[in-house]
Amino acid sequence: MARITLIVTLVLLIFVPTVFAGAAGTTGFELLRLEPAARGAALAGSQMAVAGDLAALYWNPAALATIKTRKGSVGYLKHVVDFNSGHLAYAQPFANLGVGAFGITYFDYGSFDEATETGQKTGRTFGANDMLLTAALSRSVKGNVDIGMAVKFLHSAIDDYSASALGVDAGILYHSPWSKLDLAAGVYNAGTALSAFLNEKDKLPFSLRAGFSKPLEHLPMRFSGEVDYYPDEEALQAAIGGELTLSQFLNLRIGYNTIGIDQRVGLDRDALAGFAAGFGVLWRRLTFDYALTSQGEVGFLNRVTIGSVL
Secondary structure (H helix, E strand, C coil), rough: HHHHHHHHHHHHHHHHHHHHHCCCCCCCCCCCCCCCHHHHHHHHCCCCCCCCCCCCCHHHHHHHCCCCCCCEEEEEEHHHHHEEEEHHHHHECCCCCCEEEEEEEEEEEEEEECCCCCCEEEEEEEEEEEEEEEEEEEECCCEEEEEEEEEEEEEEEEEEEEEEEEEEEEEEECCCCCCCCCCEEEEEEEEHHHHHHCCCCCCCEEEEEEEEEEECCCCCEEEEEEEECCCCCCCEEEEEEEEEEEEEEEEEEEEEHHHHHCCCCHHHHHHCCCCEEEEEEEECCEEEEEEEECCCCCCEEEEEEEECCC
């Protein structure tokens, strides 16, 4: 029992809230909150109404519908305390069906020294990791409305213990003819745990989301925003972002998420908590995206995503 208490308490109650720093911790499977792709991270998670990006697989499946050719991407996230994450994604249009997409996200927490409840090391180490599989289908209806759904399977392992869950995202994206304003809404992580680490199954971080994006009139910038509500946690989170197009080859991005308020601990780097910035480079058929996001005093996260038209 001492070993079980150590493993579950150490990884789930200490490391996971620090890493993801999401809404109030009354749910599990925190990998479902993570933004794996660099473009979305640089916009601080404000991109659910931004269409045509393969990474919409993670932020709004409806936004995949405008993809016209096969796309693939691979990404890497360097997290705090040597935690590492990566993802692979692929999308392909199908005639008379829509756009299908598939993604794999992996998060490795590294290895830990096992210890007793009194803190004495046993000489044994153990690991912890999460793996998320996502499959989505999106299509356009009535010309200016896109709809999409994604099914997600998540498996988490801590030493010899594991838990799994099945979730669904469903979104809609409306391309307004007025001033090129795009509006989006959706439900995320609706589902249930299939198994538990011990006896009690965790809830998924279910949320309701709404967002917009709009190009500015006299500046080559797209402005976007998003509001997320987590009913089980009674938590509200908002984000804004801007993407400035300097040329057809280079974009600069900046964003802010109110999650930064929860990350403040009263130390010097609190002022940057919640802020994000990055850039995107287009070279022939390849795209290179980079994002730097602040976790306040905890540190900065670096994300890189490389994509290609196939």
